[in-house]
Amino acid sequence: MDIGIIHYIFAALVVLSVLGILVTRNLLYAAFLLVLTFLGVAGLFVLAQADFVAVTQLMIYIGGVLILLVFGIMLTNRVAGQPILTQLNRTVLGVLFSVALFASIVYLTQGFQTTEIVAAPHAIQRLGMAILTDYFILFEIVGVLLLVALVGAATIARFKGEGHG
Amino acid sequence: MEQQPTNIWIWSAIAVLWLLPLLSFVIGLVLWRKRKSGLGKFSTSLLAVSTLLSWLIFGINFGVPESLLSLSWWKVGTTEFSFSLALSGITQLLLVIVNTVSLLVHVYSLEYMKDDPGKNRYFACLGLFTFSMLGIVLSDSLLLIFCFWELVGTSSYFLIGFWYKKESAALASFKAFLVNRVGDLGFLIGICLIYAIFRTLSISELQTMVDAVQWKGEVFNFERNGELITSSPFMFTVISICLLGGAVGKSAQFPLQVWLPDAMEGPTPVSALIHAATMVAAGIYFVARVFFLFTPPALFIVAFIGAITAVMGAVAAISQYDIKKVLAFSTISQLGFMVLALGVGGREEGLFHLATHAAFKAGLFLAAGSIIHAMHRFAHETHAHFDAQDMRLMGGIKKYMPTTFLVFLLLALAISGIPMFSGFLSKDAIITKAFSWASAEGGVRWLVPILALFSAFLTAFYMSRLVMLVFFGSNKTPGLGEKSGLTENGKLITIPLMVLAGGSLWIWFNWNPFGQGSWLMDLVATGRSTISGLYLETTNEIPHKTIAIISILASLTGVGLGYVMYDEDEHQTIAELEETTTKPGFWSELSFNNWYLNELYDQTVVYSFNQLTKASSWADRRVIDPLINLTGVLMVVASVVVGWFDKKVVDGLVLLTVRITEFFGNIARSFQGGAVQKYIAWSLFFTLLVVTWILIK
């Protein structure tokens, strides 16, 4: 099987799902389409020799972030049988800006030297070593950040009496 | 001056004896309103320690030259004011007098004030007084003396107005305070003048400068910090008179003696301590301290003031019926005597009389207090209402209160100048000095010894009148029978009386009852030079024996006259007493009303002040008020104009600014309406601009 075709298949998955997110006004659809995007991106990661990142992407984005998003959607909208829709705003402006952005990025990165992706042996082992040696401080900081964010989130979201129910 | 090595033990003992009364006052402040807890015994024991120390110092330091303790106090620029204390013969004497009398009064007060609800306040004030009086005695700096001078005045104010709920007492304390202010003004001016000329306020330094003063015919030359200063005698006279002003106020001299009789509104022990023995003597003491500054013209004035005061007080004492009033006028008279002594150059004689007078006048007051206390108690027991101080209601008391009678008799003889008592010695010394002074200069100066003799005669007279009225004859107290009635007071009252009576005997001052002067005069003599000593002065020595005989004769005449005149009983009912205050007749009324001095002041000083007040009030209402009103109207007119300008022009400008700001503000506001996405859009827009710029470039 040609590796290039799989590339394009995953890329197509990403593009289509992102387009779906852009088009749909249903929040839940957007959320579930986001799963597809993440899956596609994870696939691309695997192809780029980043297995660990890919699985982490699956684990955290799909298992964590997305679940949170869906919970958020469910908790902040009154369930009354209707689908949860979001209003659009400044559509023309947004589209204009993002198209311009896309165009400029594409233009600016044109001519970027692309080289063949080569397999990296024992990536996991090396990554593990790197995390606990070269990037140890950053790793710890991220850990503390996570802890702080979790405590902060729990504090913010906590119910405080009847007043704000 | 010869600086004695400072004896640390002596000075710490002085510090202790000085601060113990202050401690009593501080504790008294805490217990100010407590009725039960007895501050009295505590204060008394503190003062006993203090007194013991003062006697010890007197004994140990006897005859030792002056020593000085100087501590840095405060600084203004480069000028340093020192906290300096001096210990000399005069200081030691005064320490002993003040402490002893104060201790006796404390002991006496334990009984006398036993039932008073404010006794803690009383003892606290006594403590404050004793502390500040000792301060005056010890201080070497004029500034320090002035501070304690005022403190003494304050505590005197507290004690005169001790029964402040009684209107007369409150008014008397005001009066005493105000009259003292007049004298203190002079004192303060004097201090300022001294500083202006000598650049120092230390008495010992002043003395040192005066020691070195040179008399150059018309002017003085003296050295000040190495430079030679020339000053006229007139300046010194002015300074002397100003300093005398303080003494005149405090020592109740003519013309400021009006406050002292009124001060008798305070408790009798207070009168004994403050208004007979110590505070009023402070003026004498102070003049004695700065005596070296006085010029002959100033001393002349001093002598006449003393003489006039002595005679006026004695005359006023003759016709009083209030036993304390008699003693008060007597005090004025005796103080006049002392001032007279100073004026005739008899610094030592004056201080000697101060010492003897302190003993017998304190004793007289305390004895009078004993009688009043007994009368009060009697009035209280019989539920009668009468004036416990009116002599006309007394009589024959010697039967009821033999101890008091005996003591009073001794003290009366002492003050009358009868030989064998201290009063004779000191008075005789003063009169002798006055005669020799007068004979040296002659002229109008002869009036002084004559007035002194006259007042000595009057003193004997009114004292015998007092004794006759109070102790002899039949008793006239309403409701007093043969069996029930007045009784002798307790030991706490009689023992101080006996001590003071004992202190009035001749033996303590001179072995010879007819002798001249006393060893005390040698003790207080400084031997330093004085300004007046610069003038060549000849003194005619008049034989002492002659003077002594004359003065004894004057005293005996007074006593005899008094005995003869008041031997008869005057029977009057209370109703009659209330109708007649005094016997009719010009001299009688003049005497009774103290020469109408109060009325004179009312008519002149107070009246003119009132007139001035009225005039200024009128000016205020008729002149100043219209002016202010006019200004007001003008302001209103101006403000209307300004208001129009403000509203139309200034506000217009401000509004213009506001509108412009609002315009731009609205534009700026539209960028940030709280819509997060707008912010993002804008930031993106500018990012794109940058990208575009990069692309174009």
Add this chain to the structure above:
Amino acid sequence: MGNSIYILLSAFVFSAGVALVLTRQNVIAVLIGVELVFNSANINFVYFNALYPERLDGQFFALVVITIAAAETALALAIILKLYRTYHTTNLDEISSLVEE
């Protein structure tokens, strides 16, 4: 010439994320857009890392980004819940005041 598919994809995802952020009124939709932006960054990280197989910086940074994204989402959702309780809406245009009305 031409761009690598990764870069193109990254640019596309990024632009789409921005479009979502700009046009959606619902906070959660905006959050989805933000996640897309994060992911586009990750694509780049991983891709550039793949070009230098002996290094692992890109992968590690992708991991950090993912972690931070998780933390960010948790916090953002907590804030959104609070906002919803306060304003009873998740419409961003209606949430424009700093004080509670």
Add this chain to the structure above:
Amino acid sequence: MTTFLFFLPLILTNAVLGIYAERKISAFIQDRMGPMETGKFGILQTTADIVKLIQKEDIVPAAADWKLFKLAPVIIFTAVFSGFAVIPLSGAWDGAGLEIGVFYLLAIISLDVLGILMAGWGSNSKFSLFGALRSVAQIISYEVPLGLSVLCVVMITQSLDLQEISLSQGLQSPNAVYLFGVVKSMDVSQWGGVFAWNIVQAPLLIPVFVIFFIASLAECNRAPFDLPEAESELIAGYHTEYSGFRWAFFMLAEYGMMMLVSMLAAILFFGAWNTPLPNMGVVKLADWTTGAPGSFMSYIWGVFWLLSKALIGMFMHMWIRWTYPRLRIDQLMNLSWKYLTPASILLLLLCGIWRLWMIA
């Protein structure tokens, strides 16, 4: 690919037999007969049920979001099914040889949460929604101790690759195996069998296994953690509205999940496809029950041992389900966050120390 071809029928068969086994076991535990009518001992009961389910009408509630509703069972099944991709069946027959197999497995397990959410939301029924929310909360919560306990094993074996983990627990282990991992003098590398199992090599893993087992029960939404489908409260939780074929998918996924976690437990703790029988002197039980590496028999033995172990695990799941009462929701959360998670963190630390001192 071959793994896929093997596992698809396995899952189907497993569901059929599993449901029958569950009925019979529950009947045994409750001292009754269970299904008896269809076939001998009611052996065809499940088959009959499947036939019935397939024939049933595919009902989509009118108010439901049909896209999500229809997609949900597929997603769940797909998630479970793709989890099997990394399971090694024998020494030579490994799955998708990912370096990060265990990690991948955990990630995939968490994917089925999405399907549950879709089902719950798509059904547009409050029972479904509550069931889904509860289920998701439960699965996410128990993923923490599950992941940590797996990490303990990973720490001990120093690998994320399931095949490597499997290999290290048998005769083919690259490292020397000591008795209980402690007694350095007793090299039991040649014994193989049960002595090479992780849980014997490192006895510290026994409590880790307990945590893993409890967490895996919760992951499968099995009793006593079957709150998401507590009949007395929520009818049937997130699959209340489903019927017929789609409902069958849920059953399939549930039993597939049981199979998966049981296999994972077997691989991580109980020697994977290795034989439990050790070589004892001349009696080379281990060699006899393993087969020469690469030979056909080795495939057969490997699959046999792994399946046996997994089936024992499934039996334990059922056993517990019919023995213990259901937990309350707060007890459930308490258990996860206040007891299992701290305990597993502590064990993780201990495992690290064990690894440093006992093995290195």
